[in-house]
Amino acid sequence: MKYAVKHYAGILLLTRKDEGREISFDIEGVLAPPAGKSPESSDWLSWIALKESELKKEGIKVLDAGRILAMEENADAVDLAVVKKALEEAGNAEHLGVLRRINFYLTLESMRNFAVDDQMVIQAVAMHEELAKVCNRLSSRLREWVYWSLPEARMVPDNRVLSELVSKKRPEELSGELIGRMKSVDVSIKPFGARPVMWSSIQKSAQKILELYELRDSIEKEIESLMENCCPNLKEVAGALIGAKLLSHAGSLKRLCSMPASTIQLLGAEKALFRHLTTGARCPKHGLIIQHPLIASAGKNRGKASRMLADKIALAARIDYFKGGFRGKQLRKELEEKLR
Amino acid sequence: MRRRNQRRRTNTKLEMLGKKFPNIYSLAGGKGKRLFTESLTGKESFPEETLIRMNGKVFREWEPERSKLAAAIMKDISQIGIREGMNVLYLGAAHGYTVSFISDIIRTGMIFAVEKAPQVVRELILVSAERKNVAPVLADAQDFEELGRRVPLVDFVYQDIAQQNQTEIFTRSCRAFLKPGHFGMLAVKARSIDVSRKPKEIFNEVRRTLERELVVVDYRYLDPFEKDHCLFVCKKRN
Numbered sequence: 001m002k003y004a005v006k007h008y009a010g011i012l013l014l015t016r017k018d019e020g021r022e023i024s025f026d027i028e029g030v031l032a033p034p035a036g037k038s039p040e041s042s043d044w045l046s047w048i049a050l051k052e053s054e055l056k057k058e059g060i061k062v063l064d065a066g067r068i069l070a071m072e073e074n075a076d077a078v079d080l081a082v083v084k085k086a087l088e089e090a091g092n093a094e095h096l097g098v099l100r101r102i103n104f105y106l107t108l109e110s111m112r113n114f115a116v117d118d119q120m121v122i123q124a125v126a127m128h129e130e131l132a133k134v135c136n137r138l139s140s141r142l143r144e145w146v147y148w149s150l151p152e153a154r155m156v157p158d159n160r161v162l163s164e165l166v167s168k169k170r171p172e173e174l175s176g177e178l179i180g181r182m183k184s185v186d187v188s189i190k191p192f193g194a195r196p197v198m199w200s201s202i203q204k205s206a207q208k209i210l211e212l213y214e215l216r217d218s219i220e221k222e223i224e225s226l227m228e229n230c231c232p233n234l235k236e237v238a239g240a241l242i243g244a245k246l247l248s249h250a251g252s253l254k255r256l257c258s259m260p261a262s263t264i265q266l267l268g269a270e271k272a273l274f275r276h277l278t279t280g281a282r283c284p285k286h287g288l289i290i291q292h293p294l295i296a297s298a299g300k301n302r303g304k305a306s307r308m309l310a311d312k313i314a315l316a317a318r319i320d321y322f323k324g325g326f327r328g329k330q331l332r333k334e335l336e337e338k339l340r
Numbered sequence: 341m342r343r344r345n346q347r348r349r350t351n352t353k354l355e356m357l358g359k360k361f362p363n364i365y366s367l368a369g370g371k372g373k374r375l376f377t378e379s380l381t382g383k384e385s386f387p388e389e390t391l392i393r394m395n396g397k398v399f400r401e402w403e404p405e406r407s408k409l410a411a412a413i414m415k416d417i418s419q420i421g422i423r424e425g426m427n428v429l430y431l432g433a434a435h436g437y438t439v440s441f442i443s444d445i446i447r448t449g450m451i452f453a454v455e456k457a458p459q460v461v462r463e464l465i466l467v468s469a470e471r472k473n474v475a476p477v478l479a480d481a482q483d484f485e486e487l488g489r490r491v492p493l494v495d496f497v498y499q500d501i502a503q504q505n506q507t508e509i510f511t512r513s514c515r516a517f518l519k520p521g522h523f524g525m526l527a528v529k530a531r532s533i534d535v536s537r538k539p540k541e542i543f544n545e546v547r548r549t550l551e552r553e554l555v556v557v558d559y560r561y562l563d564p565f566e567k568d569h570c571l572f573v574c575k576k577r578n
């Protein structure tokens with residue numbers, strides 16, 4: 001089939017003869033709605049109507065207005081190789097421009113189909129880790145600050161719980177409650193013996209810190225659902241967060257699935273491994289995967305357990321990458337049986 | 341290392357680098373050579389670029405630390421073979437830093453910028469959106485069928501992909517897309533071919549492979565701008 005590149009009504013069209021009828025493609029996509037306008041926007045519609053009537057006067061019917069080339073619906077309608085040849089035969093700078101347009105849209109199109117899920121997981125897990133660090137630091141700092149007004153706060157060991165209490169309660173109230181929790185009080189202490197210092201700032205900080213904890217939680221939930229979508233097998237075997245961290249250390253699902261199990265076993269232990277190689281210190285047995293409950297409970301068998309887990313993780317990542325369905329439950333069961 | 345922002349300098353004098361380097365300018369005086377091209381868009385293309393305005397034109401600094409082609413020019417390569425109006429095939433375009441300067445040089449020509457990593461193509465698309473002479477091609481340089489459908493015959497081939505079989509990809513690309521008698525340029529990173537051998541040895545071997553099909557016109561080691569890199573200028577026989 002022979003194509004030609006033609007100008008009609010100020011629009012560059014690719015045309016071909018089809019059963020005696022001339023069919024044209026809007027190669028530059030100018031008939032598409034302008035950026036930021038919805039296809040329903042009235043001025044665009046009227047502009048299209050105008051262009052179409054102009055084209056009709058020339059006896060041209062526009063196929064696929066708004067699409068660069070009828071790539072998907074009419075996969076056989078346009079053969080890019082033929083188009084390129086037509087453009088080359090026409091051979092001036094303007095037609096190279098058309099080739100640029102085509103490449104531009106093809107590239108945009110394949111970007112849309114590109115799975116960014118693993119990259120989203122990696123971004124999210126990086127944010128999660130950073131937030132966890134920040135929460136820890138800020139809440140420890142808050143604790144120090146609270147001690148000056150309220151030494152009783154020592155009764156609450158958990159930083160997050162303390163932030164919550166501080167954000168919600170008045171100091172006298174909190175002090176009474178905490179003194180009440182003390183088991184044996186030798187000398188009676190009055191609730192709130194000291195004067196609260198800067199309490200409103202302390203309270204505001206506590207509220208913000210809590211919000212950060214909540215943000216961390218919601219990102220964690222999101223990581224779980226992203227993992228469910230892009231790597232269900234990895235998620236089942238390694239757990240959402242550990243799986244996500246493995247992805248992040250490897251750089252992508254593709255890279256993770258091309259790694260041997262022995263490398264996966266040590267992901268996250270790069271520093272220790274380097275020490276082993278340079279100074280001959282003990283070789284690390286596990287990296288990130290040590291956080292996995294099955295390893296934590298393996299006691300003396302940790303080395304063996306982490307080797308097995310890494311094996312299964314490598315397999316799961318491969319199934320996910322090659323979209324081989326869901327076999328995570330089975331993998332996990334095999335693993336649990338072996339480790340029993 | 342990026343130079344600190346010294347944008348919008350006036351009263352400085354740029355001069356043409358030489359006949360063999362059309363549309364490339366250097367800053368006269370001062371310490372050391374600094375390269376510039378006239379911005380096709382009239383503004384900067386990447387953050388923290390140094391701009392110079394002269395006679396109503398805007399020039400962008402081309403940093404040899406960020407572009408191997410600029411590094412080769414700084415190391416006095418004898419010619420680069422890129423002229424205004426040429427059509428270029430660029431393999432391994434990444435974010436499009438070097439691409440944007442070749443775009444400034446060829447002006448009315450067209451550059452087909454091939455890159456396979458979608459993460460960086462997002463930025464390449466932005467470069468292309470502003471520059472009518474840059475066509476982004478998300479594809480693998482080894483996928484000759486796909487490239488054959490999307491890329492025409494060109495006047496210049498530039499390749500910078502850190503891949504083990506890069507020499508072979510380059511000669512194949514020149515065979516398929518380069519017009520006879522025209523130039524091609526290959527940036528080689530020794531470590532990506534073999535980490536265990538000496539870079540010099542690898543470069544010699546690459547040169548011999550190239551010479552089987554092409555004339556190696558010149559080459560430069562890119563240190564201190566890039567460690568263990570070499571850039572070859574080749575000419576396709578008529």
Ligand SMILES: C[S@@+](CC[C@H](N)C(=O)[O-])C[C@H]1O[C@@H](n2cnc3c(N)ncnc32)[C@H](O)[C@@H]1O
Pocket residue numbers: 406407408431432433434435436437438439454455456457460479480481482500501502503
């Ligand atoms: C060192 S960077 C190029 C930098 C660029 N030339 C510049 O100076 O601005 C190498 C690029 O080649 C890309 N690449 C590697 N193998 C490739 C292939 N087979 N096809 C296309 N691009 C490839 C990589 O994704 C990477 O972005």
